[in-house]
Amino acid sequence: MLEAVNLGCTRGDRRLVTGLNFSARPGELIELRGPNGSGKTSLLRILAGLSAPAEGEVRWQGESIKSLAEAYSSSVAYLAHQNGVKDELSAIENLRISSGIAGNALSNSEAQAILDMLGLSRQQSLPARSLSAGQRRRVALGRLLSSNAALWILDEVLTSLDDTAIRLSRRFIGDHLANGGLAIIATHQDLDLAAERIQRIELSR
Amino acid sequence: MFGWLVWRDLILAWRRRADVLATVFFFVIVVSLFPLGVGPERETLRTIAPGVVWVAALLASMLSLGRIFGNDYQDGTLEQLLLTPQSTYMIVLGKILAQWLVSEVPLVVIAPLLGLQFGLAQNSLATMVVSLLLGTPVLSLIGSIGAALTLGLRAANVLVALLVLPLYIPVLIFGTGAVQASVNGSSPRPYLLLLGATLVLTLVFAPLATSAALKISVE
Numbered sequence: 001m002l003e004a005v006n007l008g009c010t011r012g013d014r015r016l017v018t019g020l021n022f023s024a025r026p027g028e029l030i031e032l033r034g035p036n037g038s039g040k041t042s043l044l045r046i047l048a049g050l051s052a053p054a055e056g057e058v059r060w061q062g063e064s065i066k067s068l069a070e071a072y073s074s075s076v077a078y079l080a081h082q083n084g085v086k087d088e089l090s091a092i093e094n095l096r097i098s099s100g101i102a103g104n105a106l107s108n109s110e111a112q113a114i115l116d117m118l119g120l121s122r123q124q125s126l127p128a129r130s131l132s133a134g135q136r137r138r139v140a141l142g143r144l145l146s147s148n149a150a151l152w153i154l155d156e157v158l159t160s161l162d163d164t165a166i167r168l169s170r171r172f173i174g175d176h177l178a179n180g181g182l183a184i185i186a187t188h189q190d191l192d193l194a195a196e197r198i199q200r201i202e203l204s205r
Numbered sequence: 206m207f208g209w210l211v212w213r214d215l216i217l218a219w220r221r222r223a224d225v226l227a228t229v230f231f232f233v234i235v236v237s238l239f240p241l242g243v244g245p246e247r248e249t250l251r252t253i254a255p256g257v258v259w260v261a262a263l264l265a266s267m268l269s270l271g272r273i274f275g276n277d278y279q280d281g282t283l284e285q286l287l288l289t290p291q292s293t294y295m296i297v298l299g300k301i302l303a304q305w306l307v308s309e310v311p312l313v314v315i316a317p318l319l320g321l322q323f324g325l326a327q328n329s330l331a332t333m334v335v336s337l338l339l340g341t342p343v344l345s346l347i348g349s350i351g352a353a354l355t356l357g358l359r360a361a362n363v364l365v366a367l368l369v370l371p372l373y374i375p376v377l378i379f380g381t382g383a384v385q386a387s388v389n390g391s392s393p394r395p396y397l398l399l400l401g402a403t404l405v406l407t408l409v410f411a412p413l414a415t416s417a418a419l420k421i422s423v424e
Contacts, residue, residue: 050284051424074290082281086213088220097216098282100209102289127220143285 001025002047002151002182006056009042017043017203020056024184026150027177027196032186034203040186041081041155043203047184048078048153060151074103077149079157083140087129091120091139094128099146106146114142119164133160141169152176152183158191206291207299214303217276224272229311232265236319247324254323255384258333262312262380263344263373269308270348270365273300274419278356287423293416297353301345301412309341325388332387332397339400340380346411347372353418375403 003023009016016039024030032040045051047058049065049072058065065072085094095111106114115124118138128136137160144152152173158166173183174193185191218225239257243249277283286296316337317330325333351369355361383396 045424048288050287070290070292073288076288078284078288080281080284082284084281084285086217086280086282088217089213093216097209097213098285101206101213101286101291103206103291105209 001061002184003059003062004047004056005059007043007046007053007058008055009039009046009051010054011039011042015054018055020201022199022201024182024199025197026180026182028182029173029177029191029193029198030182030184031191031198031200032184032203033188033200035205038203038205040203044078044080044153044155044184044186048076049073050078075150076153077144077147077151078153078155079140079144080155081159083136084143085128085136085139088127090125090127091115091131091135091142092124094139095142095146098143102147104146104148111142111146114145117145118142118168134162134165137161138165141165141172145172150181152181152185154183154185156186156188158187158189206289207295210286210291210296210299211303211306214300215307218303218307224269225307225311228265228268228308229315231268232261232312233315233319235261235264237322240322250323251325251388254320254325254329255333255381255388257323258316258319258384259336259340259377259380262309262316262337262341263370263377265312266309266341266344266348267366267369269304270352270369271362272308273304273345273349273352274356274422275352275361278422283419284423287419293419294412297349297412297415297419301342301349301415304349305342305345309345313337313341325384329384329387332393333384335397336380336383336393336400339397339404340376343376343400343404343407344373346407347376349415350411350418353415353422356419356422376400379403 001023004020007020008018034040046053060068060072092111092115095114096106099106115121118141120135120138123131123135128139157169161169170193177183236258239253240250274283287293313334316333320330320333348369351365355364358364379396379400383393386393386396
């Protein structure tokens with residue numbers, strides 16, 4: 001279970017979010033909405049444990065994520081604006097190496113299966129430099145699928161994806177939630193997800 | 206997990222080997238300029254050789270510092286690394302190890318060849334290699350602190366030099382001291398021991414400082 005207690009974040013001198021409280025149980029989806037510059041990404045980074053909140057705290061299974069530190073990291077998968085895909089490595093190398101570093105190494109065939117699912121089987125040995133923006137995003141999605149994290153934190157997950165890929169990612173997120181996972185998604189588009197419970201958090205400027 | 210990280214950095218370095226070669230060539234050229242500039246007198250050359258090689262090594266190692274975290278920071282992989290269940294300490298250590306293997310070890314290998322230009326005797330060349338082997342990891346370790354602190358800043362390269370070069374001074378003194386001693390026919394042992402002690406000390410503490418700096422920079 002994820003809880004935010006009286007969370008506040010600032011960017012420079014500006015207060016973006018103050019006194020935010022919410023909690024989410026397994027299987028639940030949190031949709032984070034708000035205009036550009038309203039602090040969605042800052043909030044997601046705090047929830048991922050990448051930056052510290054200006055006030056309040058985030059709790060995972062009842063414990064502050066600050067004290068959990070690396071133990072929390074193993075339950076989180078964060079897909080940021082930047083894909084975190086290495087240009088010099090091929091799609092399959094990106095996937096295998098990032099999952100190896102994260103401690104759940106994939107075999108060659110497992111990585112191939114994920115890339116097949118994402119429709120990248122033909123491009124799997126091209127360096128990521130020569131992939132299109134949407135294809136790189138798909139590689140980043142592959143990293144999400146290869147992790148066994150319970151909490152997915154997704155920042156504008158659908159950017160630069162085509163219709164097929166959007167449908168695919170909806171299905172992945174749906175499956176993740178159905179398997180008792182949690183997801184927090186910042187988005188401008190309607191996700192149309194068939195989750196059991198959806199919470200909307202609206203940030204304003 | 207640690208192995209995967211080092212492996213990743215080695216592959217990346219191989220795919221961008223021009224960067225690494227540039228560092229090595231820089232080292233070779235700087236060292237080779239001195240005999241040309243100072244003149245061919247054997248005695249003078251032999252006296253300046255330890256200092257020249259060591260200063261060139263310091264400068265060459267500075268060139269590669271920006272790459273320890275810079276590229277990963279730009280494409281978002283650094284964030285992903287920090288979000289792995291591995292401790293930041295180990296991540297930093299892995300990246301430093303890879304940087305040392307890629308950018309510093311070639312300098313150590315090529316240094317004896319360059320030493321020949323200065324007419325150094327065999328035992329002095331051996332001391333030079335040993336002192337570089339002990340000293341260059343310290344350069345990487347201390348340098349990583351500067352690299353992490355200046356991550357994402359404009360003019361980061363100049364700032365790194367200003368931050369890190371003063372901290373390199375002990376290594377420079379012990380390193381050149383060792384080679385100098387061996388050129389003069391005395392024992393380089395005390396200097397090498399001091400270098401070793403510096404290495405142990407920085408191996409323990411530098412990654413801590415780098416981790417803290419990284420967390421600040423990424424935030």
